[in-house]
Amino acid sequence: MEKYIKILKSNGLKITPKRKEIINFFIEKDRYATVEEVWNNLKLKFKKIGLPTVYRNLEKFSEIGILTEIRTRDNKAYYGLCNAENPKSHHHHIICVKCHKVRCIDFCNFNEITEKIEKESGFKILNHFLQIKGICSDCLQLNEKNKSFI
Ligand SMILES: [Zn+2]
Ligand SMILES: [Zn+2]
Numbered sequence: 001m002e003k004y005i006k007i008l009k010s011n012g013l014k015i016t017p018k019r020k021e022i023i024n025f026f027i028e029k030d031r032y033a034t035v036e037e038v039w040n041n042l043k044l045k046f047k048k049i050g051l052p053t054v055y056r057n058l059e060k061f062s063e064i065g066i067l068t069e070i071r072t073r074d075n076k077a078y079y080g081l082c083n084a085e086n087p088k089s090h091h092h093h094i095i096c097v098k099c100h101k102v103r104c105i106d107f108c109n110f111n112e113i114t115e116k117i118e119k120e121s122g123f124k125i126l127n128h129f130l131q132i133k134g135i136c137s138d139c140l141q142l143n144e145k146n147k148s149f150i
């Protein structure tokens, strides 16, 4: 939590109980979630909280890197907590398709293939978006125990 508070402060955002609760939600759940899920959770503590407020905060948090937007097949907007020391550093996220946890991958070797892609496509590459899907070690172990296939 301390780390996120520091990031909020360094981006000139006020530390409010609602903002703290949003971060808390993601720390406790340890998985990605929709705006509605976060909202429903906040409504338990804050009677007067509108969906737009939650939405605005999640957007702001993604802007400063505390949250990362997760794309899934159902096309809903999901957010996951970024636990990188410096969330603004260039890195990617890996998500578990079973328990929906999100982890940072702190390296990227995309630059190694940039030149090849540029040569083949004739494009000048400006940036890239990469999200890795997988099954985390916890879920792999559970699977092993239950002998069920994914
Ligand atoms: Zn991250
Ligand atoms: Zn998992």
Ligand SMILES: [Zn+2]
Pocket: 090, 091, 092, 108, 109, 110, 128, 130
């Ligand atoms: Zn990259």
